[in-house]
Amino acid sequence: MTRWLDPDEQQTWRDFLAAGQLINEALDRQLQREAGMPHTYYMILVALSEAPGRSMRMSELAARAQSSQSRLSHAVARLEERGWVRRERCPADGRGNIAVLTDEGFATLAATAPGHVEEVRRSLFDVLTREQVRELGAICSAVRDTLER
């Protein structure tokens, strides 16, 4: 038997979907405007910028940037065209590729980060109380732990 959502759950679910979408749209619009890239590309640059040598194997990068391999592959191809990332063959594993954040890529990131953080605050943190932020953290981390296997 299907366990349908009761009215409260329905409401929560719809608010959850709406909130998530509103935030993602705000992020995408802001980054598209300021840096001409979608949020998924931004996450890739961030992940690279935090890696030692600002470089990472493609598959690890996909995991860190929450991207599928295929998506990452296409995305890095675009980022490479813009000169923000470069690909090198992996010496240790002939199958591997290493994505490297270029200086230009890093500069773009540095220039874009403040506006992005501002948008993140505006759309999420400024809306919530400290307590709610804490709760949200616990909730999302629980979801993540469960769904990430």
Next chain:
Amino acid sequence: MTRWLDPDEQQTWRDFLAAGQLINEALDRQLQREAGMPHTYYMILVALSEAPGRSMRMSELAARAQSSQSRLSHAVARLEERGWVRRERCPADGRGNIAVLTDEGFATLAATAPGHVEEVRRSLFDVLTREQVRELGAICSAVRDTLER
């Protein structure tokens, strides 16, 4: 001055993004598998199914299904090809179009809903305590109220 995220906020933000994406991916995969449509299309069918006469003006439908007008227009075109939705001219306003859920569309929805709800529970509600669900509801509704203007 940029108000950077402190480490806790960083963690919350990343968990938030990851959780949202995991849930959306789970939804999309499930619906693609079971009904051959993305979640956005499903939301359109749901909105229509709840409207009087299972029909709605395009612009109102866009609002209810959290879609841009353009996206909705493309989506309804596809749904029409599959015979799940039909478009009629609006008698009261020559500019308007009315989207109508067909019987086939309704049947598809009815057939798909149980599996979808199951997925929603698996990815969100079953993961959280009652209390967390309550908190999440308040949080998302606050975000929604703020970002929807």
Next chain:
DNA sequence: TCAGAGTACATGAGAGTTCAACTAAAATGA
């Protein structure tokens, strides 16, 4: 009553995503 502004929706191009191949290089193991 009619010109101009605004609204409703569609459409086409460009960009991103997904999915299913496909290539090439390890790893496995008999």
Next chain:
DNA sequence: TCATTTTAGTTGAACTCTCATGTACTCTGA
């Protein structure tokens, strides 16, 4: 050692989304 399997990554096609633009209709006010 060699055939098989697994892993890493890319690619192309089909699809969706966004953005800008276009078309048709309605509303407004002089």
